[in-house]
Amino acid sequence: MRILILNLRDHTHPRAGGAEVFTHEVAKRWVAHGHAVTLIASNFAGGAPEEVIDGIRIIRLGNYLTVRSQARSYYRKHLRGNCDVVVDEYTNIPFLAPRFVQEPVIFLVHEVVGAKHLVVLPPGVSHLMHYVMEPRWYACYRNISTVTVSNSTRDDLQRFGITKVRVVPQGLSNEPLEKVPPKEDVPTFLFVGLLKKANLTDECIRAFETIESEIPEAQLWIVGRGAQRDKLEAMAKGLNVKFFGYVDEARKLDLMQRAQAVLVPGIREGWGMVITEANACGTPAIAYDIVGYRDAVRDGETGLLTEATPEAMARAAIRFARDTDLQSRLSESALSWSSQFSWDETSAAFLNEIEAVVGRGERSQTARGIGTNAGAV
Numbered sequence: 001m002r003i004l005i006l007n008l009r010d011h012t013h014p015r016a017g018g019a020e021v022f023t024h025e026v027a028k029r030w031v032a033h034g035h036a037v038t039l040i041a042s043n044f045a046g047g048a049p050e051e052v053i054d055g056i057r058i059i060r061l062g063n064y065l066t067v068r069s070q071a072r073s074y075y076r077k078h079l080r081g082n083c084d085v086v087v088d089e090y091t092n093i094p095f096l097a098p099r100f101v102q103e104p105v106i107f108l109v110h111e112v113v114g115a116k117h118l119v120v121l122p123p124g125v126s127h128l129m130h131y132v133m134e135p136r137w138y139a140c141y142r143n144i145s146t147v148t149v150s151n152s153t154r155d156d157l158q159r160f161g162i163t164k165v166r167v168v169p170q171g172l173s174n175e176p177l178e179k180v181p182p183k184e185d186v187p188t189f190l191f192v193g194l195l196k197k198a199n200l201t202d203e204c205i206r207a208f209e210t211i212e213s214e215i216p217e218a219q220l221w222i223v224g225r226g227a228q229r230d231k232l233e234a235m236a237k238g239l240n241v242k243f244f245g246y247v248d249e250a251r252k253l254d255l256m257q258r259a260q261a262v263l264v265p266g267i268r269e270g271w272g273m274v275i276t277e278a279n280a281c282g283t284p285a286i287a288y289d290i291v292g293y294r295d296a297v298r299d300g301e302t303g304l305l306t307e308a309t310p311e312a313m314a315r316a317a318i319r320f321a322r323d324t325d326l327q328s329r330l331s332e333s334a335l336s337w338s339s340q341f342s343w344d345e346t347s348a349a350f351l352n353e354i355e356a357v358v359g360r361g362e363r364s365q366t367a368r369g370i371g372t373n374a375g376a377v
Contacts, residue, residue, distance in 0.1 A: 003354065042063050112268065116198050147165075153271075176335060193223075196227060202228075261286050276338055
């Protein structure tokens with residue numbers, strides 16, 4: 001089968017996150033099973049216009065704003081009629097593939113952006129995106145088979161009138177440990193993620209300020225790069241906070257294994273990949289009770305969910321740090337919970353949905369009747 005994926009970024013993009021990891025992990029497994037996969041994404045400084053990684057043909061076009069129009073043109077010139085299915089992946093702004101693609105389309109949604117617009121965008125633009133544009137975009141996909149990674153995101157999509165939603169399990173890149181490893185001698189909390197406004201790293205620091213005021217020996221490790229680093233370092237001045245910047249996978253997992261818990265604030269997410277990765281290291285999460293995280297964390301069993309405020313996160317972290325029995329129980333349960341996640345299972349479940357859609361011969365109403373052109377995926 002010939003599969004075309006449209007996404008804002010590929011997994012090598014400097015701003016790539018969990019969605020791009022998801023896409024690459026499932027796509028390379030489809031290739032390993034004999035399928036041809038092409039990914040169209042935006043380019044970045046130093047990025048090759050085209051390359052093959054793990055058997056996936058990656059075509060990079062334009063930038064954040066222009067990739068969608070360029071992808072439409074490229075499809076019409078080179079790919080129309082030469083692929084079996086198109087995966088239209090939603091990251092901030094969709095490609096609206098049902099309007100121009102003649103093949104069956106699957107809509108891949110990791111998260112409904114929703115209120116994030118109101119936090120990260122200027123007034124006016126944020127309201128336009130949140131209240132007008134996002135609902136209008138979703139209307140284009142109401143009759144399209146849709147895949148997402150959590151029950152709470154499925155519920156969000158159904159509120160927009162998208163009813164054909166299949167939830168596939170989240171995957172996991174790091175193998176779960178056999179047992180909970182030794183932890184730091186002092187209460188140690190970890191944040192992992194891009195240092196951008198939407199990830200609320202500042203609220204993590206505010207929470208830690210309260211934690212340190214009651215547990216002076218506590219420490220916070222912050223892993224990740226991003227535009228907000230200077231601002232965050234200024235906020236953390238005088239606190240026992242260490243910034244590691246970007247680290248490789250081995251270093252990240254080492255820090256996850258040594259920390260007692262990961263702190264995971266947020267506005268809304270599709271799942272929370274860092275939570276599952278930390279769980280596989282025997283490390284529970286203390287996370288905001290938001291869409292996505294409430295799927296990734298079993299409250300009181302594999303981690304703790306809190307009201308979405310720094311104060312509530314701090315109180316939960318202090319309780320956790322002072323209760324060794326709670327630490328032990330959550331760590332063991334988190335490790336056990338992580339063992340059920342696998343990219344092999346994720347890719348197989350997603351591929352089953354693709355095969356079902358192709359088998360049914362689904363077409364979007366707006367794209368029927370479009371002619372073919374030369375080219376191959």
